Amino acid sequence: MKARKIDxxxxxxxxxxxxxxxxxxxxxxxxxxSYGKTSITEAFEFLIYGQTSKVQSADSKDEYKGSYRNVHLxxxxxxxxxxxxxxxxxxxxxxxxxxxxxxxxxxxxxxVESFPFAPLVDETVKPFILQHALKDLLLSTPAERFANFAKxxxxxxxxxxxxxxxxxxxxxxxxxxxxxxxxxxxxxxxxTRRSGLTxxxxxxxxxxxxxxxxxxxxxxxxxxVPRTTKSDLLLPTLLSVRDEAVARIFGGSTKIPSxxxxxxxxxxxxxxxxxxxxxxxFIKRYLGLATTHAQQKVRQTYELLNLxxxxxxxxxSKCPLCLQPVDEPIRxxxxxxxxxxxxxxxxxxxxxKSADAISASLLDLKRSLAxxxxxxxxxxxxxAQLEPQLSNLQKLLESEPDRFSFVRNAVEEFATLTSxxxxxxxxxxxxxxxxxxxxxxxxxxxxxxxALVEAVTTSMKKIAQLREKANSxxxxxxxxxGIVRLKLDALAGTQDISLLVDLLQAxxxxxxxxxxxxxxHSLKDLRTSAEQYVGKRMSESITGGFGTSVMSWYDxxxxxxxxxxxxxxFDLKKMPQGNRVQxxxxxxxxxxxxxxxxxxxxxxNALGLCMSIAINLQSPGPFEFIVIDDPxxxxxxxxxxxxxxxxxxxxxxxxxxxxxxHNTKWTERMRTGCEDLGGVYYQVSGYDDxxxxxxxxxxxxxxxxxxxxxxIVNNPSADSITLQQAExxxxxxxNQIAAxxxxxxxxxxxxxxxxxxxxxxxxxxxxxVDLPFVNKIMQAFVTVDDAHHTPEDYTxxxxxxxxxxxxxxxxxxxxxxxxxxxxxxx
Amino acid sequence: xxxxxxxxxxxxxxxxxxxxxxxxxxxxxLHKRLLAAYSESNPVGSLELELQNVLLEVLNANxxxxx
Numbered sequence: 001m002k003a004r005k006i007d008x009x010x011x012x013x014x015x016x017x018x019x020x021x022x023x024x025x026x027x028x029x030x031x032x033x034s035y036g037k038t039s040i041t042e043a044f045e046f047l048i049y050g051q052t053s054k055v056q057s058a059d060s061k062d063e064y065k066g067s068y069r070n071v072h073l074x075x076x077x078x079x080x081x082x083x084x085x086x087x088x089x090x091x092x093x094x095x096x097x098x099x100x101x102x103x104x105x106x107x108x109x110x111x112v113e114s115f116p117f118a119p120l121v122d123e124t125v126k127p128f129i130l131q132h133a134l135k136d137l138l139l140s141t142p143a144e145r146f147a148n149f150a151k152x153x154x155x156x157x158x159x160x161x162x163x164x165x166x167x168x169x170x171x172x173x174x175x176x177x178x179x180x181x182x183x184x185x186x187x188x189x190x191x192t193r194r195s196g197l198t199x200x201x202x203x204x205x206x207x208x209x210x211x212x213x214x215x216x217x218x219x220x221x222x223x224x225v226p227r228t229t230k231s232d233l234l235l236p237t238l239l240s241v242r243d244e245a246v247a248r249i250f251g252g253s254t255k256i257p258s259x260x261x262x263x264x265x266x267x268x269x270x271x272x273x274x275x276x277x278x279x280x281x282f283i284k285r286y287l288g289l290a291t292t293h294a295q296q297k298v299r300q301t302y303e304l305l306n307l308x309x310x311x312x313x314x315x316x317s318k319c320p321l322c323l324q325p326v327d328e329p330i331r332x333x334x335x336x337x338x339x340x341x342x343x344x345x346x347x348x349x350x351x352x353k354s355a356d357a358i359s360a361s362l363l364d365l366k367r368s369l370a371x372x373x374x375x376x377x378x379x380x381x382x383x384a385q386l387e388p389q390l391s392n393l394q395k396l397l398e399s400e401p402d403r404f405s406f407v408r409n410a411v412e413e414f415a416t417l418t419s420x421x422x423x424x425x426x427x428x429x430x431x432x433x434x435x436x437x438x439x440x441x442x443x444x445x446x447x448x449x450x451a452l453v454e455a456v457t458t459s460m461k462k463i464a465q466l467r468e469k470a471n472s473x474x475x476x477x478x479x480x481x482g483i484v485r486l487k488l489d490a491l492a493g494t495q496d497i498s499l500l501v502d503l504l505q506a507x508x509x510x511x512x513x514x515x516x517x518x519x520x521h522s523l524k525d526l527r528t529s530a531e532q533y534v535g536k537r538m539s540e541s542i543t544g545g546f547g548t549s550v551m552s553w554y555d556x557x558x559x560x561x562x563x564x565x566x567x568x569x570f571d572l573k574k575m576p577q578g579n580r581v582q583x584x585x586x587x588x589x590x591x592x593x594x595x596x597x598x599x600x601x602x603x604x605n606a607l608g609l610c611m612s613i614a615i616n617l618q619s620p621g622p623f624e625f626i627v628i629d630d631p632x633x634x635x636x637x638x639x640x641x642x643x644x645x646x647x648x649x650x651x652x653x654x655x656x657x658x659x660x661x662h663n664t665k666w667t668e669r670m671r672t673g674c675e676d677l678g679g680v681y682y683q684v685s686g687y688d689d690x691x692x693x694x695x696x697x698x699x700x701x702x703x704x705x706x707x708x709x710x711x712i713v714n715n716p717s718a719d720s721i722t723l724q725q726a727e728x729x730x731x732x733x734x735n736q737i738a739a740x741x742x743x744x745x746x747x748x749x750x751x752x753x754x755x756x757x758x759x760x761x762x763x764x765x766x767x768x769v770d771l772p773f774v775n776k777i778m779q780a781f782v783t784v785d786d787a788h789h790t791p792e793d794y795t796x797x798x799x800x801x802x803x804x805x806x807x808x809x810x811x812x813x814x815x816x817x818x819x820x821x822x823x824x825x826x
Numbered sequence: 827x828x829x830x831x832x833x834x835x836x837x838x839x840x841x842x843x844x845x846x847x848x849x850x851x852x853x854x855x856l857h858k859r860l861l862a863a864y865s866e867s868n869p870v871g872s873l874e875l876e877l878q879n880v881l882l883e884v885l886n887a888n889x890x891x892x893x
Contacts, residue, residue: 157841161848164870168877175878177885515884519856519877526857533848 001117002656003625004084004091006043010073011081011098013039014691021696021751022625023680025651027658029694030667031684036692037660041128041629043081047096048121048623050103053130068098072689082106085623117622124621125153129612129628146538149581153541153615162534166578169527172520185513188499188506195499210511214504221500235504242497246488250396252389253382254407255481256474259467267467270372271460277365278456282358283449286435289355290444309338355439366432369459373421376466380414383477387411396487403480410473417469421462428455535572535579542570542581546614553610556649557642564588567595567607583607602634613646617653625656632663640666644673651677671699676725678732680751698752702736705729706808713801723798730780730804735760737811741767744818757781769814777811780804841869856880 002024009017013036020029020040031037042052046068049056055067069079082095094115095106105112140148150159174182193201197220203213218234225237259267318325326334377384386393390408397404431452438444489495503510547570554567568586572579585595592598595607609631616626632640640663647670650657661667664683671681678699686693700708712718712726735755742750742763750763757778764774779800842865849861863876 157844161841161844164873165864168870168873172877173874174881178881181885512885516881519880519884522854522856525854526852526860529852529857530848533844533851537844 001085001087001623001625003044003623003658004086006040006084007080007082008040008043009081010070010077010079011039011046011068012036012042012070013687014043015070015072016690017080018691018694020682020694021680022656022658023678023751024656026647026656026674026677026679027682028667028670028679029658029660029682029684030664031660031662031692032664033662035684035687037662037684038629039692040660041130041627044083044627045126045128047081047083047094048115048117049126050096053126053128070691120622125615125619127616127621127623127626129609129616129626129631145583146579146581149542150538152611153538153546155538155541158534158537161530162578165530166527169523169530172523174516174520178516181509181513181516184506185510188502191499192503196496197499200503210507210514213510214507217500217503217507220496221504224497224500235501238497238501238504242489242494242501245492245494245497246485249488249491250389250392250484252386252393253481254386254393254410254477254484255382256470256477257379258474258478259379259471267372267375270368271464274365274368274372274456274460277361277368278453282361283453285354286358286439286449287444287446289358289439290442306338306341309334359436359439362432362435365456366428369428369456369463370425373425373459373463376463376470377418377421379470380418380466383411383414384418387415393484396484397480400480400483403483406473406476407480410469410477413469414466417462417466421459421466424455424459424462428452428459431455531574531579535574538579538581539572542572546570546618549614549617550607550610553613553646554607556646557606557610557639559638559642561638565592565599565603567599567603602636602639605633605635606639609643609646613650617655624654625658626650627658627660629660630662631659632661632666641669641673644670648674648677675700676728678752696749698736700732702733702740702808702812705733705736706805709733709801709805713798713805718798723801726801727780727804730801730808733808734777734780734804734811737808737815738763738767740815741769741811741818744815745821747820764811767814767818769811773807773810777804777807780807841865 003022005019005021007017007019008014020027029037029040042054045052052068073079079098080095082093084091084093086092093106093108095109097104097106105115107115147156147159147163150156150162189201189204192204195201200213200216200220203216218231221234221238222229224241225234229237316326316331386407390411393407394404397407431448431454434448435452438448485498486495489498551567551569558566565587566585568584568591571582571584573582574580583595585592585598587598596604599607609628613626631643635643647657647659651674659667659670661670667681671679681697681699683695683697684692685695709726709729712722715722718726732752735752738760739750739752739755742748745767750759755763760781761774761778764777765771845861845865849858852858852861859880860873860876863872864870866872
């Protein structure tokens, strides 16, 4: 797509709406610094990408907050940009409006979510060459340059992948559980290194596989147990050997098993369940049993009556006991009474079931409470047995009196807590007995149940205290146990056996660690794969076609008088931190350290421009235009002129070039250098709070063109090609004068770039130029038709061109006298 | 000049595309798994989490074996 026109209002340096039309090939905008040049480029960027590269690359986005909106724009208006683009067939207007922080997009006036070209622009290089971006690239640190190059080449993700994967693979972040395992194994390896088990230590140092390492450990361990010991009994036998040896000195242990998270959860769940057994419902059911027992007598009467009723069944006429006659009223009375008691008996049976359920719950309560208490007292078993051996322990810990005091205090505290727990258990057993007896004796009461509830609560509290104490001291006690063990091993000469026990116990953990090590070490391979891929892709780009292309453009800018100190290509260097892009340079064929440190600013500027041009041509995307923002920086005139040739070549390749420059002298030479190409030229003559004052100027003035023509026709040595150029200049002159007449008489702007013979003829007639004179002027166009085909009989003729000069002077006279036609817009 | 330009290979632009291409070039299934995580919306976070999952799987698998 080519850019036709841009409208900017309220954006960056633009307050009031400004419209800039673009030539199909070359548009030149000359403006002093701070006259709004960059705002034009930014308007393009903002419309296409939704943000400017300046904001995108800013360290602090806050600094740019609200900077898109022109500060003088009235509050009730929004910044708007619209860009008319042509795909060759039709023009489409793409517009954005900034509403607060929201960007609203329109295509030909219709609001859209995104522009149709959006997916393409995300994957291609931006059609802009920006000075600040080039400086960022060239003057970045070597470490940052890869990422900046990748960004410029459209490989932004490549730079990210390199940085992120290298960081991840170089320093992986394992979970806490893995770190604990690694620390444990490292500590065992340290112990082994300091021990007499030198062969095992060697294997560890070599990083031997666990199966090799443990074969040796087991072989070593088997030396300390009877020969007949089976392999699966090696560890327990070794443990016994060690325990027996040290028991002669000290048979105790200060170790309390620590509570795992699963055990903690099980304990807390059981606590809750026990308390739930003594629910309000349970107590109500217990107290309800008293009513049931009142029915016991009913049951006895019922059973007796039942027996009598059954006996009567044999002979209803007499009593089965005394054999006296039974009359009808008595028989009916017995039957009714039996029925009544039978109903009561049913209720009683239900109550009996309830009593059984309560008894079962009470038994469950008793057993559960006992089990919960045992779970904690069992943890303290070793400590409970330690009391008689405290004096021995004191000797062992002679050099560690604080640690001994800690153990002694723990033993005493645990003894007190255990004793308290036993007392509370006794109280519970008594209360439990009272409750069960009350059920049997039908003497249920609130007081009995209250005593049970209190006893259970107290026991639970004591168990919890014991657990809390065990948990808070187990770490220190385990540490002390380790110290005691070391001292005992030293005294008993069992250091190696003890270490072998610890190693054998940790066999599974060694295997786990080895697997984990394989995984973490393999990340180096992943890093290598990523680096190779990234390096290959980048290398292909910078040393292949891209490098050649940059060099080719660079050669066009350099001059024959330049010292031979130049950019000489790109290279990729592998560093520990990843791939780095090197920009190479040579001084008279001798390699320099780096182009960045060796080349002058002007050459670096040229290099940056050439890189941008090469990249844009490599991946053009949906846009045929390229916006070059202030390309001429610190160059001498010779290099500046070389760059004019570069622009010409870009146009010849098919690019629509839009150049913004502060260098008015260069833009003048640019127009001269591209006089044959033509173009649109704008001059920003001033700037105020309304924005830049933009004026369209002729590519070359009629006066200059006529002077040029005059110079050619009066030069006797001018060849036919030069004379043809003069004839072409005359056609430009007629077009420009026609456009001038149209503007003056009808206040209508006509682009001379788009004028041809027919268009010029039409305007001249419209502007009241005599038809015979118009026909004479049209002869200048006959020599070359619209398709640029020269008629067969055409020969360039000096005299004819001189005649055209005279026509032009007459037309200029018409132009100076022309007045606005009534009715035309003011 | 135009010919020079035409020989320049087109880069893989998106991170997902780059990761896919790196993944094609490797055989280690664990690395493939990590790269798949890296393709997710929070690449670095997902990558680190996936490695932690892998390592914990090793720990737990061995625990089960031991049990």
